[in-house]
Amino acid sequence: MSSKVDLHLHSTASDGVYSPTEIVRMAADNGLEYIALTDHDSVAGIAEALAEAEKHPGLTVIPGVEISTDIAAGDVHILGYFVDWRNPDFVLKLSGMRDSREERGQAIIVKLAELGMPLEWSRVKEIAGDAVIGRPHITQAMLEKGYISSFAEAFEKYIGRDGPAYAERIKLSPAEAVTLIESAGGLAVMAHPFTLPDVEVLIEALIPVGLAGIETYYAGYGDYEIEKLRRLAQKSGLVATGGTDFHGLDQKTEMPIGGQTVPMSAVKGLLGRLNRQL
Template sequence: MIDLHTHSVYSDGTNTPAELVSMAAERGLGALALTDHDTVKGIPELLATAEAASVEAVPGIELSAECERGTMHILGYFIDHTCPILLEKIEKIRTGRDIRNVEILKKLNKLGYRLLWEDVERQAGLDVVGRPHIAAALLERGHVKSKKAAFDLLLAKGRPGYVERDRYSAKECIDLIREAGGVSVLAHPATIYLPDEQLRILVGELKEHGLGGIEAHYAEYRPENIRKFTEWAEELELICTGGTDFHGANSPDLKLGTGFGQLRVPDEALDQLKAAVPPTA
């Protein structure tokens, strides 16, 4: 059993990388990928703790890409987390997030939702701060009844507290992951709000640009989603990957490795990702 999509306190998860490794070992996982949003700062801790726990560590990242309808994320696997170009580019992403967070707070306060940066910092982890932490701060302040309500009412795209930020294009994300020696995978493609025919064309275009895989197994997928994306992977000769998108206590019913109970990520996905790693110069 493997899980190729998890988050730690370095982005919007609630567990340290060491805790994720311990949980993976307890649940019998053979491999665990850490794919924090736009940061690699948790990878050294992952690598340092995984070997002793007999869990294979997969250094990864999840990059947000430009997307007009819905959201598009590109996962990177077996990246070199010390790659200077990668570090430079994700630092620019972080700067953009910081600017956006300030603008969101300004909007919320103008709307009558009093919120201070200190409120957000109390909810944040060790590195990346984003909308999930602002949602948690709104909840703590009593402005909303749940973090989901914060997004539905205020923070989701199109809502009054939303602020856009600069993102790299999907092709730029693929290039960056390749530059860092990794394999790129389209995460949870169902969050891209396109008709199937257009989405299938998009996936094909990304494959032509160097996309290595598609996340066909995902905790929130119905069987028909899994079948569809598995078929696309076969047709386009993409690696069929998967993961829980584990965030810890933020989604208490979702379990590492199995999601809501039905998820099974094919073990062969790990070997296929390894085989697809670009050769070093």
């Protein structure tokens, strides 16, 4: 495995399958040198990941988060790197967002029942374990019932943004997320930009409030997309970062930890921005 960097990983602290400890061990086994744990609206797995990283001297874990935000055109995800994961105000804000995720999950369950696909809330909570309940947990319950044949089908037909069982939750604006990450001493990076139309306009609008980078080397992006984002980052004075967005949900289709080639310049660029910010 050629990549030494993966800056987009999820654990059981949000909607991933593997614990923070397991994520760090897999990264070490795959020969990575830098990873970031970026759970959805949660830093609950950071302490565990950092403790495990001490057992793997060649691996550095960057404390991170992925914050879901909203604009008219769809969801915008903002990654935060080097956040102060013990900052009480930051943790409290994330906690409120996670509570909203659970309320959204309950609303989705109601809508699915109305569509003839009843699920037990207790089973969804059991699947989630200690993690914040997310749509992947609901999808797993749907798979168990035989309502769908794949994760993709659940999102495409039922619980994606335009699906009949979709439910909204409390979200920040992209600018508010960037500001929140900065308030915790972190660097804000736009995740998987090509999920949005007119992304260049949005990026330009976020630079004045502190956007530090663009996720450029992303799982599933081809050479054309990567080069376009690399040039955009260079033109805008932003760091070109990258990662797999690993959740561990589907081994047949999901790229493994470190499977996306991300240059070491992504880490060096972030460290350079962080040093200028301090």
